[in-house]
Amino acid sequence: LTQYKPQKAQPGAENRYGFEALAWDVLARVMKAPDNQIDSKIDDALRRIVEFLNADFGILIQPTETASGPIQSHARVIPGRAQASVPAYPDSCFWVDRLSAGGQPAVVSRIDDLPPEAAEDKSFFRAIGVETVLSLALKARDAVFGAFILAGRHAQKTWPDEILRSLVLLVDCLSCALDGKRTRLEFEDQLRFQTLLADISTKFLHLAAGQLDSEILSALRRISESFDIDRCTLWQMRADRPDTLILTHVYQRDGASPFVPEVDAAEFFPWILRKGIEGDIAVFPRLCDLPPEAARDRESFGKIGTKSFLGVPLSVGAGTNLGALTFSTTRAERDWPDRSIRQFQLLAQVLANALARKRSNDALRESEVFMDVSLDCARAGIWSVRFAPPEIWLSPKMRQLCGFAPDEEVTPDKFLGIVHPDDREMVDRMVRRAVETTEDFRMEHRVLLPDGTILWIEARGRFHPDLTGKSKRLTAISMDITERKMAEAALHVSQERFRELVEQAPMPIGIVRDYEILQVNSKYVEVFGYQNVEELRGQPIIEQWAPRSRDEIRKMVQAYETGLTRPTEFEGFGLRKDRTEFPVQAIVTVVQLPDGPATVAFLRDVTEERAIEREIQRLRDRSWHAERLARAGIITVSLAHQLNQPLSAILSNAQAGLLLLDRENPDLEEFRDILKDIVDDDRRAGDIIRTVRRILPREESNRETISLAKLIRELIAMLHSEILDQGVEVDTTRVVDCAVVADKEQIRQVLLNLITNAIEAMQIRARDQRRLQFSVARLESEARVDVRDSGPGIPERRIGKMFVDPFRTTKKNRLGIGLMICSSIVESHGGRVWLVNNPDCGLTASFTLPLK
Amino acid sequence: MTDTDATVFIVDDDPSVLKSLTRLIRAAGWNVEPLASGCDFLARLPFSGRGCAIIDLRMPDITGLDLCKRIAALCPSLPTILITDGDDFKLRAAAAAVTLIDFVSKPVDGEVLLSDVRAALARQR
Numbered sequence: 001l002t003q004y005k006p007q008k009a010q011p012g013a014e015n016r017y018g019f020e021a022l023a024w025d026v027l028a029r030v031m032k033a034p035d036n037q038i039d040s041k042i043d044d045a046l047r048r049i050v051e052f053l054n055a056d057f058g059i060l061i062q063p064t065e066t067a068s069g070p071i072q073s074h075a076r077v078i079p080g081r082a083q084a085s086v087p088a089y090p091d092s093c094f095w096v097d098r099l100s101a102g103g104q105p106a107v108v109s110r111i112d113d114l115p116p117e118a119a120e121d122k123s124f125f126r127a128i129g130v131e132t133v134l135s136l137a138l139k140a141r142d143a144v145f146g147a148f149i150l151a152g153r154h155a156q157k158t159w160p161d162e163i164l165r166s167l168v169l170l171v172d173c174l175s176c177a178l179d180g181k182r183t184r185l186e187f188e189d190q191l192r193f194q195t196l197l198a199d200i201s202t203k204f205l206h207l208a209a210g211q212l213d214s215e216i217l218s219a220l221r222r223i224s225e226s227f228d229i230d231r232c233t234l235w236q237m238r239a240d241r242p243d244t245l246i247l248t249h250v251y252q253r254d255g256a257s258p259f260v261p262e263v264d265a266a267e268f269f270p271w272i273l274r275k276g277i278e279g280d281i282a283v284f285p286r287l288c289d290l291p292p293e294a295a296r297d298r299e300s301f302g303k304i305g306t307k308s309f310l311g312v313p314l315s316v317g318a319g320t321n322l323g324a325l326t327f328s329t330t331r332a333e334r335d336w337p338d339r340s341i342r343q344f345q346l347l348a349q350v351l352a353n354a355l356a357r358k359r360s361n362d363a364l365r366e367s368e369v370f371m372d373v374s375l376d377c378a379r380a381g382i383w384s385v386r387f388a389p390p391e392i393w394l395s396p397k398m399r400q401l402c403g404f405a406p407d408e409e410v411t412p413d414k415f416l417g418i419v420h421p422d423d424r425e426m427v428d429r430m431v432r433r434a435v436e437t438t439e440d441f442r443m444e445h446r447v448l449l450p451d452g453t454i455l456w457i458e459a460r461g462r463f464h465p466d467l468t469g470k471s472k473r474l475t476a477i478s479m480d481i482t483e484r485k486m487a488e489a490a491l492h493v494s495q496e497r498f499r500e501l502v503e504q505a506p507m508p509i510g511i512v513r514d515y516e517i518l519q520v521n522s523k524y525v526e527v528f529g530y531q532n533v534e535e536l537r538g539q540p541i542i543e544q545w546a547p548r549s550r551d552e553i554r555k556m557v558q559a560y561e562t563g564l565t566r567p568t569e570f571e572g573f574g575l576r577k578d579r580t581e582f583p584v585q586a587i588v589t590v591v592q593l594p595d596g597p598a599t600v601a602f603l604r605d606v607t608e609e610r611a612i613e614r615e616i617q618r619l620r621d622r623s624w625h626a627e628r629l630a631r632a633g634i635i636t637v638s639l640a641h642q643l644n645q646p647l648s649a650i651l652s653n654a655q656a657g658l659l660l661l662d663r664e665n666p667d668l669e670e671f672r673d674i675l676k677d678i679v680d681d682d683r684r685a686g687d688i689i690r691t692v693r694r695i696l697p698r699e700e701s702n703r704e705t706i707s708l709a710k711l712i713r714e715l716i717a718m719l720h721s722e723i724l725d726q727g728v729e730v731d732t733t734r735v736v737d738c739a740v741v742a743d744k745e746q747i748r749q750v751l752l753n754l755i756t757n758a759i760e761a762m763q764i765r766a767r768d769q770r771r772l773q774f775s776v777a778r779l780e781s782e783a784r785v786d787v788r789d790s791g792p793g794i795p796e797r798r799i800g801k802m803f804v805d806p807f808r809t810t811k812k813n814r815l816g817i818g819l820m821i822c823s824s825i826v827e828s829h830g831g832r833v834w835l836v837n838n839p840d841c842g843l844t845a846s847f848t849l850p851l852k
Numbered sequence: 853m854t855d856t857d858a859t860v861f862i863v864d865d866d867p868s869v870l871k872s873l874t875r876l877i878r879a880a881g882w883n884v885e886p887l888a889s890g891c892d893f894l895a896r897l898p899f900s901g902r903g904c905a906i907i908d909l910r911m912p913d914i915t916g917l918d919l920c921k922r923i924a925a926l927c928p929s930l931p932t933i934l935i936t937d938g939d940d941f942k943l944r945a946a947a948a949a950v951t952l953i954d955f956v957s958k959p960v961d962g963e964v965l966l967s968d969v970r971a972a973l974a975r976q977r
Binding site for chain 2: 645646677684
């Protein structure tokens with residue numbers, strides 16, 4: 001941070017742009033990454049940011065499920081600048097707390113300036129050799145969930161505002177990506193768990209007496225598979241030995257169980273047993289987390305290869321302990337986050353009640369009543385409806401869920417009445433179908449409670465004969481899935497956030513699917529000259545590009561539509577609504593939207609950059625031209641001066657000779673001398689001219705058959721940007737194809753000179769009055785080319801002198817030299833060049849070339 | 853018409869031009885003193901008789917303007933005819949401010965030069 005300035009350049013506009021471009025590139029990469037790659041993409045992003053800003057450290061701090069405080073999830077250290085590894089960030093994190101209030105980047109120039117309450121931060125930073133810190137909050141849904149920290153080894157007072165702004169944007173992007181991932185994982189987890197819970201509960205609801213053991217094993221298997229557990233065991237208390245637990249059910253993932261049936265917990269797991277009997281959970285992510293008093297347990301776990309363990313007591317109602325359910329891993333250690341412990345407890349509850357049922361000597365008359373107890377923790381209840389005569393039974397839990405008093409009289413209509421009005425029709429339909437088909441049904445609907453609360457309910461059940469066998473009932477479990485729906489909504493919010501970021505982006509962004517525009521942001525609307533997004537939505541993407549860029553776009557879109565995922569960059573010409581074109585640079589990548597993947601293009605209008613490049617090119621051309629002119633000028637002056645000498649001598653000698661002849665006795669010797677000197681001076685003049693000719697570059701003439709129309713088209717294409725820039729309207733309707741034998745390069749030079757002269761002459765006209773017209777005509781023995789402009793023309797008295805008196809015009813008027821060059825080229829081809837003022841306005845420069 | 857007692861100095865570094873001008877002026881009937889450089893001419897001064905000087909503006913040893921200044925200092929009454937490239941208007945103006953000067957453009961037209969010499973000598977008288 002001592003030199004926050006990027007190494008390559010000063011933080012000027014270009015560099016700001018550089019960082020912004022980096023920010024968007026990072027966003028593009030992070031957004032497109034599947035969840036399991038987001039972390040590595042963020043590592044990569046951190047590296048790029050740290051390197052770009054020339055900082056010493058980049059650290060990302062995020063909470064995890066297991067640790068109570070935040071931990072550092074990503075760290076980047078510039079090699080050689082600090083210790084190779086950064087120790088974990090302390091739990092009591094001052095920075096995250098402080099930042100949650102503001103949301104603005106916090107800069108601490110010197111670690112010593114940190115307040116006393118940040119002592120831990122201070123010692124942490126001291127330990128890794130950090131002197132200055134810039135910290136930004138990671139935020140999602142108005143809550144801070146971590147921090148992004150850039151740190152340096154030397155004191156740093158300030159950061160440029162533009163870098164800070166870009167950093168805020170970038171950190172927003174990272175937050176969005178991390179939050180999206182977190183939300184998706186949470187949602188999937190919720191969904192998986194609730195589905196499992198509902199499935200197992202439903203199984204036990206319709207259970208026949210002899211199926212219990214096999215259903216328990218099947219439940220253990222499903223739990224193992226869903227939660228990636230290697231071994232699930234069920235231990236039960238025997239009636240004759242209430243002081244121990246006996247292993248009754250094992251599911252081992254690889255099939256080979258180390259257990260023999262009827263293992264006594266007291267023998268192998270005394271410590272765990274004590275916990276289980278006391279109704280406590282026992283959990284250790286690693287064997288070494290076991291306390292010293294659990295030495296025997298540790299030994300047993302070691303023998304059976306357990307690496308990580310969770311044990312949950314099985315209990316029904318208050319204090320009735322039936323046994324324990326355990327989950328362990330043998331391949332790797334794992335964490336047991338609070339949330340998943342709660343889920344395992346709920347599963348244990350369901351199993352406990354199934355066991356209670358088996359044990360119960362006096363079978364419960366209504367299995368539903370029993371089941372209802374088991375579903376207590378799951379916020380679920382049971383209901384059963386008979387349609388004729390109408391009668392409904394609700395379990396106490398169901399009454400509670402629906403907001404009915406325990407003794408309140410409920411009719412089927414009243415029960416259906418609490419269904420949210422918007423879902424009622426769907427529920428009616430589903431119920432009718434269940435009755436007709438007698439198949440299992442499953443539906444999700446809302447209920448509207450009298451107090452206005454809305455709950456999401458998942459109902460599963462079947463239309464079946466009742467215990468008497470005389471009539472049929474519709475019996476179902478209804479489970480409160482509001483929490484899962486909230487997670488779903490959160491996921492939606494996270495996607496909304498992405499949409500928001502796209503919308504707020506300072507650069508045009510377009511999202512495409514099936515070759516059509518799905519969404520664009522307002523910057524896109526603005527840059528492409530539209531009024532609103534609706535004009536663009538659903539439009540073919542190809543039409544957003546100039547015809548000359550379309551082939552490339554088509555190929556690219558096709559590549560993405562058929563599965564390309566890596567980001568690509570390209571440059572082309574965008575087409576505004578008013579059909580004008582402008583150069584665009586694009587980074588294209590794929591994102592996952594709720595309804596599937598889509599292609600996203602981050603665009604940049606590079607008109608300005610290209611204009612600057614063009615200006616540089618023009619200056620370069622101009623200096624080349626100036627150099628040529630200067631060279632021609634110097635040669636001309638020198639030629640004039642040198643020729644003046646012999647010419648003066650010749651003239652003086654001749655006039656002296658004439659005077660001599662006027663005398664009465666002309667001195668013939670003198671006269672001979674004079675003539676001899678004249679001859680010498682003439683030779684000298686000839687030598688001078690030959691020398692000058694040697695200095696001038698001799699261009700080899702290379703004659704070939706060329707098409708004038710093609711040449712003109714090529715030149716127009718070559719000068720396209722210039723023509724566009726100057727707003728010149730070009731008309732080539734009068735160009736007919738005509739072949740001549742000529743030196744292509746030389747004729748190109750002639751045309752280029754004439755076009756350049758014309759464009760320059762028209763600069764004094766308003767943009768909409770600049771018209772350049774070409775015509776090529778095939779005459780009897782020659783081709784004639786006219787280049788007609790709408791400029792001011794040339795005064796008639798000068799028009800004739802444009803070619804004959806080039807030396808007078810060299811210093812002020814390059815038109816003269818240009819025309820001279822044209823004239824000499826065309827004449828060397830056997831044609832001629834002339835200028836005519838048009839009757840209306842402007843000048844027409846014409847030349848002829850013999851037909852082949 | 854010609855003053856045979858008047859001396860015309862011709863100063864030019866180009867031998868063939870010097871020779872041809874000398875021949876021309878001599879043919880017209882004046883005494884000619886050809887000089888190959890500005891310094892040679894300055895060494896020849898002061899000159900108190902009737903006459904004039906024809907000087908090439910471009911010479912390697914001294915600039916035309918400096919030469920004019922020196923002549924103006926040494927013999928203020930000596931008319932000078934400067935042979936120039938024809939477009940050195942600024943130089944002409946500067947030189948004219950210094951002394952009595954006429955200009956002839958290159959390539960030198962003998963008739964023009966002779967009439968200038970005549971006019972210069974008449975002015976001196």
